[in-house]
Amino acid sequence: MDATTKPLRIPPEMAVYAEEKEIYDLMESMLTQLIVDRPEDPIQYLIDLLKRDSMEVPRIFLLGPPASGKRTIAKMLCEHTHAIRVGASSLLEEDTDLVRAARQYQDQRQEIPSELWIKLVRQRLSKMDCIKRGWVFEGIPRTREQAVLLQEAGIAPEHVVLLDAPDTVLIERNLGKRIDPVTGDVYHATFAWPGEATVAQRLQEAPGVEEESTAAQLLEFHRAVHPLQNTYKHRLRVVNADQPLVDVFSQVLTFALSRPRSTAPHTPRVLLLGPPGSGKSLQAALIAQKYNIVNICCGQVLKSAAADQTGLGELIKPYLETGERVPDSMVVKILSERLSQLDCTTCGWTLHGFPRDVDQAEKLKDAGFVPNRVFVLEMPDDVAIERITLRATDPVTGERFHSLYKAAPSPQVQRRLQRNPRHSEERLRQRLEEYRAHAPELQAFYPHATHLNADQDPHSVFEALESRVVGRLPKSLSTPGPSGPLD
Template identity: 50%
Template sequence: MDATHRPLVVPPRLGLYAEEKRLFRLMQVMLEGLMIHKPEDPIGFLIELLMLDNDDTPRILLLGPPASGKTTLAMWLSKHLSVPWLSQETLLASDWSSLTASAQEFQARKEEIPEDLWAQLLEERLKLPDCLHNGWILEGFPETRDQARSLQAAAIIPRHVVVLYAPDTVLIERNLGKRVDPHTKEVYHTTFDWPPDKALQARLVPTEGSGEMGTARRLLAYHRNYYGTLQSYGSTMKLINADQPCADVLAQVLRHVEAPPPSHAPVSLRILLCGPPGAGKTLQAALLAQKYGIVNVCCGQMIKEEVADGSKLGELMKPYLDNGWPVADNMVLRMLSQRLNQWECHVRGWVLHGFPRDEDQARAMLLADIRPNRVFFLSISADIAVQRLSYRRVDPITGERFHLLLRPASQREVHERLRQHPRDTEEAVRLRVERHQRLSGGLEAFFQGVAPTALLNADQDPQTVFEYIESYLVQPPTISAGP
């Protein structure tokens, strides 16, 4: 930023830097912390928050009815994510806090532990280093709306709330066969997960309240309080059917909790279309630019315009164009950098096609700060490329384009004067496709470490291809500094 000129203009590169470093997300987290905790020393609080660097750590609530598999799932998640596993039982298992004795007294008198005491106990536990730095998984709590409100009042806000569900008949059948290892606390089942070890079988014991009537009473209490909890976490809850194999349930939960958090940060589309000649890159770029208002950047067209304008860069490019040689990479990158680093492209976004053609050009493009956040590879066979390009014709009088198979001229006199571009002969098209396949072999693997990539079959209706591209655009981009 140049402070010597007025008005001050923010360089477009700063927007790309803010997106790569997730500055918007960082500011959002800091503001949320100030609003939730209301610290007396805001600056000191923010410094401590930044030093923790725990914005991406898991904070998961795992809820569900009895026998839905919460304990087993929490144990697996804890091992997989390397985070502490918390539950009402683990919070009361030892005298790690002065509040534990108070809670144990309520439990000894068979009285219900107050919601505020649970919240204070959990708040102290979450302030320990393992939870601060690694995150946490809280299983089976809160069970009521009052408990959920107590957690919210104590500023215990989960990132993900996973709720398991299954028919009551299935849950009762599961609970009747549930057995627990008193040494390891691992859960087994007489039908679905019976251990082969005879010694382990001998020491397994039924869980408390695993009878049919006890399970029915617990299910009734759960259903009575479920909707109160739903009102507290309705917008962030993920419902998962527990009436399926445990491995499938775990995979769905992991997919949910490992997904990047939603962000309201403004992100401009920076789309790169790659593919052989005839794949439809120009058409798809035009459709994207028309629908989303992004800047359509065709590398080949820009080179022709630069030469036609007679600029200094165009004069350097003209000999290459006149002799049919590829324009030098440094000239192309200079031209693209000037265009894509303009304020319009940073605000509206862009779609680029025609460059890069090989891995060396792709690396040079990243070094020039041209970084796409979506990359699409349109794939067609050489025969389809020949069919699409070798049948193209142009009317030399009107300049209108036709295709002998897909869009023939309606009038005979127009058809008779149509001409074929020398580049569209079958031999020329096959040479271009062969050159593309030879040079672009490493592009897909290269861009996989830079941005989300997708390989699309372009041998179908253009509107279908466009719909596939749109389905990938709604996914949040992966921010990467590149290889």
């Protein structure tokens, strides 16, 4: 073969290493922050970014109407993620020129301008604790104007949570609210009374929580919430706050730990395992067609190699002609050449038909090909036998029919149908026994594999499979803590 026409081979270790170390995400994050901050010395700025303990820190907006539980949930989030809680009161604690200017508006009973709020936010986020540990905004922004100003300042959240509850529930919560003047914790006369008598004795009614004022605050919130939802619709999760606190926090924490869709390249490397008749070929074809990735059927790759009349192809021809098993070393070498070509490296691949046991899986891993999504299509043996033994092919059109699910359209087509000798019940049971013998060890080799029920409509199987192909792997979840005081 002419060296100029030889397929370009890219070492598979490049993509595996880049994804394991999240190099693409790191470059995307660094470039984003570089464009937002626009430092005078970009090289030194990037060096300082790399010196941080972690660039993937929480950046959460926690929004909601009065008495929806923002403060309580924000505190619990910060306890679990070690992020910094940023609220309206905490922004006015320091003694700076900006804080003094904001307090003058408060002393004159005037609303603090949005531009001044944003400056206070930027001043707080410039502190090293927010940079290293991330932040949770409590009730900020309150309007679309503030949201736009935050975006212009380069302050963008990864997750936005909107707590929601009926107005009647929120008014009842607000009227029963009690505040600990020492710690600032919020309790409720009915739903969350403190267990310690000393704390209960010093609780005070929250100022300005009359029913009329609460209704006015809710009306103001409802006017502002829809523009805010539209602003953050791609990063927003609405959580029902009218349920036990532990359930609310569990939903918020799960969303906060989820990883948003990244524009950085993540090449899909999908491995499909399962018994004969479980639909691996069909699911691989559906994935390849929808996402433009390469469908790699081990058997077809071996036949193509034999047809190309290459040196290795000539060696495996006798095995294919006699139906004997091709040695694993030859199979892995042929698969390696195919999987390392440019289309597989850039677009990704979905592999089925290999590996069939742990030894083959080890050889595939040693060759540098590590799948990042593994699916096991589960199916009972009797269903697999019914699917395959009643299957036949039209030699004229190549179309496949089934006696139960897809009968031949005419007697003429029915007469010319042919059955594959490999689809006899006796040979199929041998293949199923072989699969069951190796399945436990093979599945243990891929402990993070997703198991799917293949005994259902193929499109239902594809929907379940697809939902796990397109999403990024989540962060490890923390266990929600016990219930505490309400906001």
